[in-house]
Amino acid sequence: MNQRIFAVALCAMLFAVCFSAQAQQPKKVPRIGYLSSFDPATWSPRAEAIRLALRERGYIEGQNIATEYRYAERKRSRLPELAAELVRLKVDIIVAGGGDSVIRAAKNATKMIPIVMNGSGSDPVAAGFVESLARPGGNVTGPASLTTELGGKRLELLKEAVPNTARVAVLYDPAIPAAVRQVKEDLPAAARMLKLNIRYWEVGAPDDFERIFAAMGKQRPDGLYVLGGGLMNAYQKRTSDFALKNRLPSTYNSREAVDAGGLMYYGADEAESYRRVAYYVDRILKGAKPAELPIEQPRKFEFVSNVKTAKRIGLTIPPNVLARADKVIK
Numbered sequence: 001m002n003q004r005i006f007a008v009a010l011c012a013m014l015f016a017v018c019f020s021a022q023a024q025q026p027k028k029v030p031r032i033g034y035l036s037s038f039d040p041a042t043w044s045p046r047a048e049a050i051r052l053a054l055r056e057r058g059y060i061e062g063q064n065i066a067t068e069y070r071y072a073e074r075k076r077s078r079l080p081e082l083a084a085e086l087v088r089l090k091v092d093i094i095v096a097g098g099g100d101s102v103i104r105a106a107k108n109a110t111k112m113i114p115i116v117m118n119g120s121g122s123d124p125v126a127a128g129f130v131e132s133l134a135r136p137g138g139n140v141t142g143p144a145s146l147t148t149e150l151g152g153k154r155l156e157l158l159k160e161a162v163p164n165t166a167r168v169a170v171l172y173d174p175a176i177p178a179a180v181r182q183v184k185e186d187l188p189a190a191a192r193m194l195k196l197n198i199r200y201w202e203v204g205a206p207d208d209f210e211r212i213f214a215a216m217g218k219q220r221p222d223g224l225y226v227l228g229g230g231l232m233n234a235y236q237k238r239t240s241d242f243a244l245k246n247r248l249p250s251t252y253n254s255r256e257a258v259d260a261g262g263l264m265y266y267g268a269d270e271a272e273s274y275r276r277v278a279y280y281v282d283r284i285l286k287g288a289k290p291a292e293l294p295i296e297q298p299r300k301f302e303f304v305s306n307v308k309t310a311k312r313i314g315l316t317i318p319p320n321v322l323a324r325a326d327k328v329i330k
Helices: 002-024 040-056 077-089 099-109 147-161 177-194 209-219 230-234 237-244 255-259 271-283 307-312
Strands: 033-037 068-071 093-097 115-117 166-174 197-202 223-226 250-252 265-269 303-306 328-329
Touching: 033 040, 033 077, 033 099, 033 307, 040 068, 040 093, 040 271, 068 077, 077 099, 077 177, 093 099, 093 230, 093 255, 093 271, 099 115, 115 197, 115 271, 147 177, 147 223, 147 250, 147 303, 166 177, 177 197, 209 237, 223 237, 237 250, 237 255, 250 255, 255 265, 255 303, 265 271, 303 307
Parallel strands: 033 068, 033 093, 093 115, 166 197, 166 223, 223 250, 250 265, 303 328
Antiparallel strands: 265 303
């Protein structure tokens, strides 16, 4: 009898130990891979905005979520290698930020790992990232900023802010299909309506900027419009400095360019976009399939005007234009 009692007690003790060990096993912490065309300093504010938005949804870095950052350092050729590295690390989700080239590199690297766009500048259907906005159909989803669809509106606001504008220089990267389509289709139509004469300048590499700036200085345009893309976003400080030096009113696809000294920005509300990135990450971690998560178009837009820059270039923005700005930098 004593042996039987001892055996039962031993079994109970072993069961308790096993149960306790299982209970103490840590849960798998999901890992998010961030793929960016920028350098850490440039991407940091965006990553921080997404981190805070995830925190609002209960995801705390180092506790129940981990991150892996990969930066192309403004070298587009590195993106495929970095995307493949994130795939080898078996991250649970890739957040692709910095333009269509980043999304394409991630999509080419994996058909299985979910990819959340941090705002696609172009139409993601036309770019071939998804089958449709309502049903993406693959492993790519997320908010679309539709940056290239708003080029006409930016020219219109520039014309309203500087009524005597007649000639506008447009900087774009010819390697970005959405930018090429914009300069061939969207902007010419808007320019005709606004009676603007547009001169297009291709910037395919960092070394092109100085050569183009020198030539542009001789042309003396009335305004500057800088299209987005990894290269343009990476060197937006250089373009805004050129505009300031030449007292040139400028408008941008990028909100950060206005903080760097550009005159105007009109586009999707970027803070809202970061919150929506966190929404998609949350839904996917909870089991939703990217193929069935509809692509969201911007819900909010913002018009930002830099009055400090206006003063530096000797410009007075009309009160009726400033009154429409969501944010004025003084």
